[in-house]
Amino acid sequence: MSDLARAGGHVIGFAATARRDRWWIGPLLTVLGLGGFAVYATWAAFQGSYYFHGAYLSPFYSPLLFVNPAAPGSAPLEHAWLGRWPSWWPSILPASPAFFIMAFPLVFRATCYYYRKAYYRSFFGTPPGCAVGPVPGGRYRGETGLLIVQNLHRYALYAAIVFIGILSYDAVRAFFRDGRPGVGVGSMVLLLNPMLLAAYTFGCHSWRHLVGGRLDCFSCDRQSAMRHGLWRGVTALNAHHMQWAWVSLFWVAFSDLYVRLVSMGLIRDLSTWG
Amino acid sequence: MSERAFRIWRGTAAGGEFGEHRIDVDEGMVVLDVLHRIQAKQANDLAIRWNCKAGKCGSCSMEINGRPRLACMTRMNLFADRETITVQPLKAFPVIRDLVTDVSWNFEQNKRIPPFRPGPKGSDGQYRMHQKDVDRVQEFRKCIECYLCQDVCHVLRDQSRKDAFVGPRFMIRLASLEMHPLDTADRIPAVRKEFGSGFCNITRCCTEVCPEHIEITDNGIIPLKERVVDRFYDPLLWLGRKIFGR
Structure with a gap:
């Protein structure tokens, strides 16, 4: 008797399936999208230069904790929250302000309920698709073993909310150059960024739970009635969480x-400042 | 009328093989209609579980071209004219015969769930709920117990962890009780430990196959996981409970 017969005609093994559709396209696009972003973000973080132009600050470098004014395309020293680049910084690493802050949005996205689905399927193959054989491994523990850390997603959410405030401040500053109000293409790009990030962040499943989902009774008092309204608003955003996740990641x-191309002088920013 | 090719798994738990069939199919037929025609004309002993033919009883769950589906809701025009349609029993449960599986494991899980326990009645001797309080749990009541979600869940289907995880159908049942405005029982410790919420890695296949379009993952499992976080993994809430006693 073959395994095939024993299992009711089901084939067994990694990526084994009787599905005839192109189930692998979704995981492939996820690998390309997340992989492409990871490569670009890592490269951009290691540059430590050309992250600032006029009033534009790259979101990969915000908030600017320390500044190395000697780097080309860097921000003026007065933009740094904590001052000049620290002397204790290991010389083998480039002096890049991005290193201080990128962990926060990274952890938020890595523990996000949508991205978990995306990378469990695409990178870990548990499973690669619905009714498709998973990567063979030891005894499956899901999110009860090492991955129990995923339960701290709400703390990454709190940090992400702070970042939206900071990036919104950067967006407002992008409309002022040398004290003169104005608008450029970069201003609009940097304005859209926190808006998209807010649509993603405030549609988060943890946020949905915290604002009202944890209640069993939405009509018991005035506060719970207000939270019901909030919960419904977050639910509307949450219904498109995947789309917001991708659009905000791309943006x-x-x-x-x-900002990098403008700072390098490779493209010209059309603006009212001339 | 056109002739279509079917491969249907025939056998018992001891073994079996695919039977090949060519059969005339009329316009508007669903897969269950074709299986009945094959049963009537070519394979009188073909075992199929079915009942309502309307997508409401959840009996005719099977795998059609590798996807868990209700045979009565799978229209033939979904498939290309020359496509051979492969029909198999559910993978996650033991085969009884042909396309019929033994899903009794699910009934055993249902018995383990602490039942609805309402609080005291109101001063007028009635239970009262506002519509907005029951909207959320009414979605879960749409479940027809077809067990397609249980079949596609890789924890049950491929990882053989029925010992640790109760499966999406019963996470939904737990959610419907936990979120009920009148219920007073506390099932959250059991959701984490006995029913294994941590074993779900939210790959959402259960939601994709649900014929009632219940948002199993977003509205059921993830909210339960967040309630487990409240109770067991959030250090600030833990500290708050220690200090304020609630």
Whole structure:
């Protein structure tokens, strides 16, 4: 008797399936999208230069904790929250302000309920698709073993909310250059960035739970009635969480690229400042 | 009328093989209609579980071209004219015969769940709920117990962890009780430990196959996981409970 017969005709093994559709396209696109972003973000973080132009600050480098004014395309020293680049910084690493802050949005996205689905399927193959054989491994523990850390997603959310405030401040500053109000393409790019990030962040499943989902009774008092309204609003955003996740991911990388190209002088920023 | 090719798994738990069939199919037929025609004309002993033919009883769950589906809700025009349609029993449960599986494991899980325990009645001797309080749990009541979500869940289907995880159908049942405005029982410790919420890695296949379009993952499992976080993994809430006693 073959395994095939024993299992009711089901084939067994990694990626084994009787499905005839192109189930692998989704995981492949996820690998390309997340992989492409990871490569670009890592490269951009290691540059330590060309992250600032006029009033534009790349979101990969915000907030600017320390500044190395000697780097080309760097921000003026007065933009740094904590001052000049620290002397204790290991010389083998480039002096890049991005290193101080990128962990926060990274952890938020890595523990996000949507991205978990995306990378469990695409990178870990548990499973690669629905009714498709998973990567063979030891005894499956899901999110009860090492991955129990995923339960701290709400703390990454708190940090992400702070970042939206900071990036919103950067977006407002992008409309002022040398004290003169104005608008440029970069201003609009940097304005859209926190808006998209807010749509992603405030549609988060943890946020949905915290604002009202944890209640069993939405009509018991005035506060719970108000939270019900909030919960419904977050639910509407949450229904498109995947789309917001991808659009905001793309736009944050594009924002960095735009500021970088303008700062390098490779493209000209159309603006009212001339 | 056109002739279509079918491969249907025939056998018992001891073994079996695919039977090949060519059969005339009429316009508007669903897969269950074709299986009945094959049963009537070519394979009188073909075992199929079915009942309502309307997508409401959840009996005719099977795997059609590798996807868990209700045979009565799978229209033939979904498939290309020359496509051979492969029909198999559910993978996650033991085969009884042909396309019929033994899903009794699910009934055993249902018995383990602490039942609805309402609080005291109101002063008028009635239970009262506002519509907005029951909207959320009414979605879960749409479940027809077809067990397609249980079949596609890789924890049950491929990882053989029925010992640790109760499966999406019963996470939904737990959610419907936990979120009920009148219920007073506390099932959260059991959701984490006995029912294994941590074993779900939210790959959402259960939601994709649900014929009632219940948002199993977003509205059921993830909210339960967040309630487990409240109780067991959030250090600030833990500290708050220690200090304020609630």
